Amino acid sequence: MKILLTTIFAYPHTGGLSTHMSTLKSGLEAEGHQVGILSFNDVPRLKGILRAQGPAFFLNKFKKGKGFVWSQLQRKQLIHNLLKGLDESYDIINAQDIFAALASVGLGLPTALTSHGYMAYEAISKGALASGSKEDQLIRNMERHAYQHADRVITVDQRIKGYILEASGVEATAIKNFINVDDFKPDKTKKVLYKKELGLPKQSKILFVPRRLTKKNGVVFPALALPRILKEEPHTLLLYAGTGEDLPDIKRIIKQKGIEKNVVLLGAVPHYDMKKYYAVTDVVLIPSIHSEGVEEATSIAALEAMGSGAPVVASFVGGLKEIIENGKDGIHVEEQNPEALSQAVLNLLNHPAYANNLAEKARGKIEENHSHIAAAKRYADIYRG
Structure with missing residues (x-):
């Protein structure tokens, strides 16, 4: 055809x-x-x-x-x-x-x-x-x-x-x-190489928000959760990949919380470069919220992260409820709850074997269903x- x-x-x-x-x-x-x-x-x-x-x-x-x-x-x-x-x-x-x-x-x-x-x-x-x-x-x-x-x-x-x-x-x-399961697949063997290529500190824990910066994507909440995470993991970096109307709010929170050194606003990242960021990431955050009757669909960013072997923490809303089974192939948290978000992240950072197990199960689900x-x-x- x-x-x-x-x-x-x-x-x-x-x-x-x-x-x-x-x-x-x-x-x-x-x-x-x-x-x-x-x-x-x-x-x-x-x-x-x-x-x-x-x-x-x-x-x-x-x-x-x-x-x-x-x-x-x-x-x-x-x-x-x-x-x-x-x-x-x-x-x-x-x-x-x-x-x-x-x-x-x-x-x-x-x-x-x-x-x-x-x-x-x-x-x-x-x-x-x-x-x-x-x-x-x-x-x-x-x-x-x-x-x-x-x-x-x-x-x-x-x-x-x-x-x-x-x-x-x-x-x-x-x-x-x-997703293209051949493009987005586990590539952790190149983690050190990609960190150097992307200019990221070798010892840092990486949190990644691959989201358009719009209200329904809940993008302000990782910045609100970061200070709590930094108390236990001071070398954590929070990366945002995307643009949108919520960028001024994110910048305001970053300044207000004094976390400028721990947040990187990447802007729009070419799609072919996203797999490098997934490869260096310790936890991917998909913090979507209900907004004016809108809920997250089956998030492509979440699917790409799951396919790439990165553990995902996502809000329990919309299509995210359909693609992630809590505690089996990802973590669900209550929406608009920075405390719950920070606790889920710290749980994964403190228990890498558990995080790897979630990521492996997620990859299997992507191959089978997406x-x-x-x-x-x-x-x-x-x-x-």
């Missing part, structure tokens, strides 16, 4: 959606399919600024959410125009967001829509929309329209499947998130249908 993956967002970018697309493409191509990608990056840059980004910035000055809606609608139209002008033919389009799906519905090609979350709720959570506003209602209506008019809907966990059924009456197919090849076969079956 010839498959086109589409999104109104930039590709590649830092975040789970972009990673999902790359990994799905890799799996489908390994199965012999041809895969193309069409994204906002394919729109001429000046046109994108003039049509979508520039007006959205000014409209948001007048009313919260107005620019957000404008941007999504303009991006949809720009992707629609690109689809109409494609030089090559495809058997199916797999849209990765609701507006990309709306851009392709009606063009004569079957459209599958993969839903990675709850668009309206997530926009409210990050402050782009006002809850209950006309703009909020418009986005919800367009979500419903996209689900009802796509030929197939796929979700990355069971909760999103339930949300779509309730919101639109559409029965979606849940395929849990997945392989990109197995997921690609399931996607291909849906495309054929």
Whole structure:
């Protein structure tokens, strides 16, 4: 088959959606399919600024959410125009967001829509929309329209499947998130080498937060937990890999707690470099929280950490409850609880054999349940249908 993956967002970018697309493409191509990608990056840059980004910035000055809606609608139209002008033919389009799906519905090609979350709720959570506003209602209506008019809907966990059924009456197919198990695998033999390459002290304990810096990801809580950890493990370094609107809050906490020497803000890290950070990490933190009705999906960062042989401490929310079995292949903690987070980290640092056992069990689970090849076969079956 010839498959086109589409999104109104930039590709590649830092975040789970972009990673999902790359990994799905890799799996489908390994199965012999041809895969193309069409994204906002394919729109001429000046046109994108003039049509979508520039007006959205000014409209948001007048009313919260107005620019957000404008941007999504303009991006949809720009992707629609690109689809109409494609030089090559495809058997199916797999849209990765609701507006990309709306851009392709009606063009004569079957459209599958993969839903990675709850668009309206997530926009409210990050402050782009006002809850209950006309703009909020418009986005919800367009979500419903996209689900009802796509030929197939796929979700990355069971909760999103339930949300779509309730919101639109559409029965979606849940395929849990997945990773490239050949790229993300245990590589602890190079720990010393990678520490030197990344400029990290040889004797330091490394805590890693591979998260977009947004509210629902709970990224402020590792910084709040760190002072307690430093009392017992003073050579601990906390690394953040990601960007987002919560960066100022993290910087404020770091300064307030006086932990500047023990926190490294890496910014956006290229995806191919992430495996080096997992290899040097002693504990990976996935501290997600409930935020404006939004819960973490089947976190790709958590899956990559588990596949890489790094023990994971994660909040007991959303899709994280589906992929981690507490005390067997990872640790669950109560959300928004720095004390619980610090205690779980210290337990793993103080008991390395236990931490290694969790990591080994997690790798086995990833190989069995979250392989990109197995997921690609399931996607291909849906495309054929």
